[in-house]
Amino acid sequence: EAGVAQSPRYKIIEKRQSVAFWCNPISGHATLYWYQQILGQGPKLLIQFQNNGVVDDSQLPKDRFSAERLKGVDSTLKIQPAKLEDSAVYLCASSPPMEDTQYFGPGTRLTVL
Amino acid sequence: AQSVTQLDSQVPVFEEAPVELRCNYSSSVSVYLFWYVQYPNQGLQLLLKYLSGSTLVKGINGFEAEFNKSQTSFHLRKPSVHISDTAEYFCAVSGGATNKLIFGTGTLLAVQP
Numbered sequence: 001e002a003g004v005a006q007s008p009r010y011k012i013i014e015k016r017q018s019v020a021f022w023c024n025p026i027s028g029h030a031t032l033y034w035y036q037q038i039l040g041q042g043p044k045l046l047i048q049f050q051n052n053g054v055v056d057d058s059q060l061p062k063d064r065f066s067a068e069r070l071k072g073v074d075s076t077l078k079i080q081p082a083k084l085e086d087s088a089v090y091l092c093a094s095s096p097p098m099e100d101t102q103y104f105g106p107g108t109r110l111t112v113l
Numbered sequence: 114a115q116s117v118t119q120l121d122s123q124v125p126v127f128e129e130a131p132v133e134l135r136c137n138y139s140s141s142v143s144v145y146l147f148w149y150v151q152y153p154n155q156g157l158q159l160l161l162k163y164l165s166g167s168t169l170v171k172g173i174n175g176f177e178a179e180f181n182k183s184q185t186s187f188h189l190r191k192p193s194v195h196i197s198d199t200a201e202y203f204c205a206v207s208g209g210a211t212n213k214l215i216f217g218t219g220t221l222l223a224v225q226p
Binding site for chain 2: 004031033040041042043044045048056091093095100101102103104105106107109
């Protein structure tokens with residue numbers, strides 16, 4: 001079974017630029033999560049989708065971050081404009097229906113200069 | 114609100130020695146508890162989880178954890194570590210309607226020869 005796929009793996013941008021990350025969850029997984037992991041900290045949930053609907057986006061900085069999950073499969077996370085403090089690893093995870101375990105992708109490491 | 118505390122940011126240990134990584138949680142609702150491992154430049158991999166039933170949970174790679182409700186703890190143990198166990202270990206809790214994971218700040222297990 002293929003795991004959660006993310007791209008790109010690494011991205012370097014300058015502040016005030018825009019960036020987008022892509023996630024393809026495990027086939028059949030209805031729930032998709034985006035986490036932000038700042039160096040030295042545990043991952044923090046940014047947004048949770050159930051199929052293509054948002055379940056929780058309470059910690060998403062909506063003035064600059066946006067996410068969508070069209071057709072309930074792939075998802076993109078966008079930052080516009082980026083700030084220095086957005087430097088982090090962005091992790092995507094998915095879970096199957098009626099299961100609590102989340103399966104994580106390899107992450108995208110973002111460096112904002 | 115839920116929270117997780119990992120008291121040790123780093124645990125050095127010699128190869129073949131036993132190790133315990135500590136995790137304490139707080140929650141006003143019933144919880145599920147997880148331990149994830151993160152190798153350098155990789156995503157998170159599930160080690161083990163407690164959902165209900167037996168308080169002693171066995172996971173992959175010889176790890177086990179014990180859920181202690183009275184002490185609100187979920188410590189991770191391994192009787193004999195290997196160099197390959199060197200990684201960051203995260204304790205996490207979920208509960209409530211969305212099953213959002215709340216992570217601790219992580220413990221770096223550094224196994225020395």
